[in-house]
Amino acid sequence: MRNSRRFVFIAGLLLIALVAISATGCGSSKKRRHSSSSPVATATTTGAAAFSTCEEAWEAGRAPLRRDDPGYSPRLDRLDGKEDGVACLVRPTPAPR
Numbered sequence: 001m002r003n004s005r006r007f008v009f010i011a012g013l014l015l016i017a018l019v020a021i022s023a024t025g026c027g028s029s030k031k032r033r034h035s036s037s038s039p040v041a042t043a044t045t046t047g048a049a050a051f052s053t054c055e056e057a058w059e060a061g062r063a064p065l066r067r068d069d070p071g072y073s074p075r076l077d078r079l080d081g082k083e084d085g086v087a088c089l090v091r092p093t094p095a096p097r
Contacts, residue, residue, distance in 0.1 A: 051076060054088035063088040 050073035057063040057071060065072040067085040076087035 051088075054079065054092050057088045058091050063091065 049071070051057040051060070051062070051065070051071045054063060054076060057065055057076070060071075062069070062071055065076065065087040067077075072087055074083070077083050077085065079087070080089060
């Protein structure tokens with residue numbers, strides 16, 4: 001009888017720990033966005049106009065651009081054919097001369 005109480009107690013603690021971990025999102029596979037404390041993000045203004053090309057975004061150090069980032073435009077996002085909310089994901093190669 002005494003051993004069964006210990007088993008129920010330990011099982012209860014494990015269940016509580018499992019619920020706490022799942023409620024906090026620990027172990028989730030969601031990717032984190034870039035921190036706003038980076039020097040690039042703090043140097044830009046929030047009212048920035050959209051970049052006209054991905055080359056401009058890469059030269060400014062802002063690429064890849066996400067949907068909520070200053071300088072993002074749906075036109076740039078359509079260039080890769082995905083329209084997934086991330087523009088200029090791959091750095092463009094310079095044209096041969």
